[in-house]
Amino acid sequence: MPLAPTGELVTRAAETRSAVAAFNVITLEHIEAVIAGAESAGAPVVLQVSENAVKFRYGRLLPLARAAVAAAEESAVPVALHLDHVQSDDLLRQASAAGFSSVMYDAARLPYADNLAATRAAADWAHAQGLWIEAELGQVGGKDGQRPLDAHAPGARTDPHQARDFVARTGTDALAVAVGSTHAMTTRSASLDHGLLKRLSAALDVPLVLHGSSGVPDDGLVAAVGGGIAKVNVGTALNVAMTGAIREFLAAHPEAVDSRKYLSVGREAMAHEVARLIRVLSRTPD
Numbered sequence: 001m002p003l004a005p006t007g008e009l010v011t012r013a014a015e016t017r018s019a020v021a022a023f024n025v026i027t028l029e030h031i032e033a034v035i036a037g038a039e040s041a042g043a044p045v046v047l048q049v050s051e052n053a054v055k056f057r058y059g060r061l062l063p064l065a066r067a068a069v070a071a072a073e074e075s076a077v078p079v080a081l082h083l084d085h086v087q088s089d090d091l092l093r094q095a096s097a098a099g100f101s102s103v104m105y106d107a108a109r110l111p112y113a114d115n116l117a118a119t120r121a122a123a124d125w126a127h128a129q130g131l132w133i134e135a136e137l138g139q140v141g142g143k144d145g146q147r148p149l150d151a152h153a154p155g156a157r158t159d160p161h162q163a164r165d166f167v168a169r170t171g172t173d174a175l176a177v178a179v180g181s182t183h184a185m186t187t188r189s190a191s192l193d194h195g196l197l198k199r200l201s202a203a204l205d206v207p208l209v210l211h212g213s214s215g216v217p218d219d220g221l222v223a224a225v226g227g228g229i230a231k232v233n234v235g236t237a238l239n240v241a242m243t244g245a246i247r248e249f250l251a252a253h254p255e256a257v258d259s260r261k262y263l264s265v266g267r268e269a270m271a272h273e274v275a276r277l278i279r280v281l282s283r284t285p286d
Contacts, residue, residue, distance in 0.1 A: 001072075001073065001075060001076075001078065001079075002073065003069060003072050003073070003079065003080060003081055003099065003101065004044060004078035004079060004080045004101075005080060005101040005102070005132065006046055006080040006081070006082050006101050006102035006132055007101065007102060007132030007173060009044050009046065009078065009080050010046075010132075010174060010207045010209075010230050010231045011207065011230075013207070013230040013231065014207040014208075014228075014230035017225070017226070017228075018225060018230070018281070018282070019224075019225040019229055019230050019231060019232050019281050020043075020044055020045070020046060020230065020231055020232070021038075021043070021045055021046070021232050021234060021274070021277060021278050021281055022045070022046035022047075022048050022082060022084075022231055022232065022233045022234070023045065023046070023047065023048060023233075023234050023235070023238060023274060024048045024049070024050055024053065024084060024233070024234070024235030024238070025047050025048065025049060025053070025064070025068065026053045026056060026064075026239075028064075028067050028071075029242070029263050029266060029267040029270070030238060030242075030270065031047060031064075031067055031068050031071045032071060032267055032271075033238070033242075033267045033268075033270035033271040033274060034047055034238075034270070034271075034274050035047075035071055035072065035074075035075045035077075035079060036267075036271040036274070037270070037271040037272065037273070037274025037275040037276075037278065038075070038077050038079070038274060038275070038278060039075065039076050039077050040271065040274075040275040041274075041275045041278040041279055041282075042077065043077060043278045043282070044077055044078035044079070044080070045077065045078075045079055045080075045274070045278070046079075046080045046081075046082050046231070047068045047072065047079060047080070047081050047082065048082045048083075048084040048104075048233065048235075049061070049064055049065060049068065049081070049082075049083055049084060049100075050083075050084040050085045050235070051083075051084070051085050051086050051087060051088060051091055051106075052085070054091060061083075061091065061094050061098050062098055065081070065098040065099055065100070066098075066099070068081055068099070069081065069099040080101055080102065081099055081100050081101060081102075082100060082101070082102045082103070082104065082134075083095045083098075083100045083102070083103040083104070084103075084104045084233070085104055085106045086103055086104060086105050086106060086122075087105075087106050087107070087109075089122075092105060092122060092125070092126070093125070095126075095129075095131060096129040096130070096131055100131070101130075101131065101132060102131055102132040102133065102134065102173075103122075103126055103131055103132075103133055103134070104133075104134040104135070104136070104176065104209075105118075105119055105122040105123070105126070105133055105134070105135055106135075106136055107119050107122075107135070107136075108135075108136035108137060108138065108139065108140070108176075112162065112166075115135075115137070115166075116166060116169055116170060119135045119166075119170040119172060120169065120170045120171065122135075123135070123170050123171045123172050123173075124171070127171065132173045132174070133172055133173050133174075134172065134173065134174040134175070134176060134209055134231075135166075135170060135172040135174075135175060135176065136175070136176040136177075136178075136211070137158050137162065137163050137166050137175060137176075137177065137178070138156060138157055138158035138159075138177060138178025138179075139156040139157075139178050140176065140178050140181060140182060140183055140211045140212050156178055157178045157179060157180070157193060157196055158175075158177040158178045158179065158196070158200060160196075160199045160200050160202075160203040160204075161203070163175060163177070163200060163203060163204055164203045164204060167204055167205075167206055172206065173206060173207075174206050174207040174208070174209055174230075174231065175204060175206055175207075175208055175209065176208075176209040176210070176211050176233075177197070177200050177208050177209070177210070179192050179193045179194075179196050179197045179200070179210070179224075180192040180193045181210060181211060181212030181213060181215055181216055182212045182215060183211060183212045183235075183236070184212075184214075184235075184236050185212060185214055185215025185236060186214075186215075186236060186240055187215065188214070188215055188216060188217045188218075190212065190215040190216045190217075190220065191220070192216060192220050192223070192224055194223055194224070194227050197224060197227040197228060197229070198227050198228070200228070201227060201228030207230035207231060208228050208229050208230060208231075209229065209230070209231040209232075209233065210224055210229045210231070210232050210233065211233045212233070213232045213233055213234050213237075214234055214235060214236035214237035214240070215236075218280045221277075221280055221281060222280065222281070222283045222284075222285050223285050225281055225285075226284075226285035232277075232281055234277060237273055237277070238270045238273060238274070241266075241269040241270050241272070241273040242266035242267070242269055242270050243266070244269065245265045245266050245268070245269035246262045246263075246265060246266045248265075249261070249262045249265045249266075250262055
């Protein structure tokens with residue numbers, strides 16, 4: 001089926017107090033696994049390509065983007081394509097022509113006034129191209145090149161009053177909020193501030209996004225969706241599943257050299273985790 005617009009999937013989720021899962025992809029195997037997992041769960045999904053993934057692919061956006069578009073068009077469930085954690089204005093301006101319906105513009109590392117100005121300019125450009133845009137306020141942390149971050153340190157979390165001002169003045173369509181999660185966690189030990197999330201949800205009229213979701217336990221994810229999160233970003237959990245499965249296969253088959261043998265095992269493990277997480281997000285909070 002044709003690509004689904006990210007904005008429509010996330011807006012619908014926000015209106016029904018549910019969440020759409022968004023998975024970061026690096027290889028074709030990631031793309032295929034995410035779609036297979038979403039088909040197994042019978043749910044729409046967002047494929048995300050981050051700026052770091054583009055750097056890994058020799059700085060070229062189109063090869064992975066075109067693979068994602070082609071795979072999405074063969075999918076039995078709605079699939080959207082999102083450009084994630086964009087800091088480069090040059091990369092931002094490649095989004096529309098590459099098939100993306102949405103971008104996450106990341107200026108959260110900057111002081112508030114600079115974040116606001118840069119995001120406003122990015123949102124103006126994105127909207128002129130028909131793109132839905134997500135921004136970030138607060139410090140989720142954990143991305144490559146960022147200083148170590150205590151997600152519970154003073155000033156790290158998103159302030160509701162500042163968030164309301166930020167959304168009004170930038171025109172962003174969704175906001176990634178810092179409520180206790182951190183990117184790139186390989187253990188599921190993040191403790192979310194659900195009280196803050198409730199205040200953010202009450203203060204804002206745009207969908208809220210949770211980054212660093214790989215480090216959040218299942219019950220924390222369920223509570224986050226119940227508290228107003230409409231888009232849940234997952235990346236590291238797929239890499240943990242893929243790498244673990246490949247390590248186990250190669251340990252059992254040290255003679256293996258055909259990459260299809262171990263990549264298929266890694267792809268299957270990722271697809272299983274995608275389906276599992278989507279089903280977790282559909283649970284009703286206790």
